[in-house]
Amino acid sequence: MPWRSTPSGCRCMSSVKGLASFFTPCARYVSAQACGSVNLVRLEADGTLLGDMVDGAGFLRGLELRGFVLRGAAVWLVGVGGAGAAIAAALCAAGVERLFLTDSSPERATLVAERLGRFYPRTPVDVVTVAPCPVDFAINATPCGLNPSDPLPFDTTRLAPATVVCDIIMKPKETALLAAARQRGIAIHHGHHTLDAQIPMYLNFVGIPVPDERAVIALASAA
Secondary structure, eight states: OOEEEETTEEEEEOOOHHHHHHTGGGBOSHHHHHHTOOSEEEEOTTSOEEEEOOHHHHHHHHHHHTTOOOTTOEEEEEOOSHHHHHHHHHHHHHTOSEEEEEOSOHHHHHHHHHHHHHHOTTSOEEEOSSOOSSOSEEEEOSSTTSSTTOOOSSOGGGSOTTOEEEEOOOSSSSOHHHHHHHHTTOEEEOTHHHHHHHHHHHHHHTTOOOSOHHHHHHHHHHO
16 A cells, blocks of 8 residues: 655555445545545545545546547446446446446345446446347456466357457456457457556646656556
């Protein structure tokens, strides 16, 4: 959990699940309220805490910088834990036409869908247990793929050829899921794009101006 001290107070960036939930009461941005957690916290000059969640915004920005359009798209999101819930909220905010949620815990998926319904009532959100078809984007937001022995989070053979398969796992860069999609000629989106796109957001949050977003992202990607 890195901290940065600035003249206006302290800033915190966290990817720790429990800590992110602990800071949820300080979430004043809809993006954080809609997903129920934060990954950025700062202490304001008046002594209050301000929290935000940019996992979802980073995921979307990473796609946008590669030319993909989410507005009006049908999206299947597998995994609605901390990062997954943030991505789900960001997708609704971006104006997707329909969002399908799948999780190892159907109860958790239902709770996320209900919360999204309160914040984004115009976006249809359905909990599904099998691959919906057709969809424009299929996203893995589960840990499946971190280890070589992990099962695939979903079967790419059930997807239409025009689907874009996305993974939020950064290492390995080419997960088994992405390799399977690539083998079928399906477009893929690597996990590192999500973190790379968040770096300028982190900097802005802690009060460091970012005059050239793409240059910062290029440096982050090359690191």
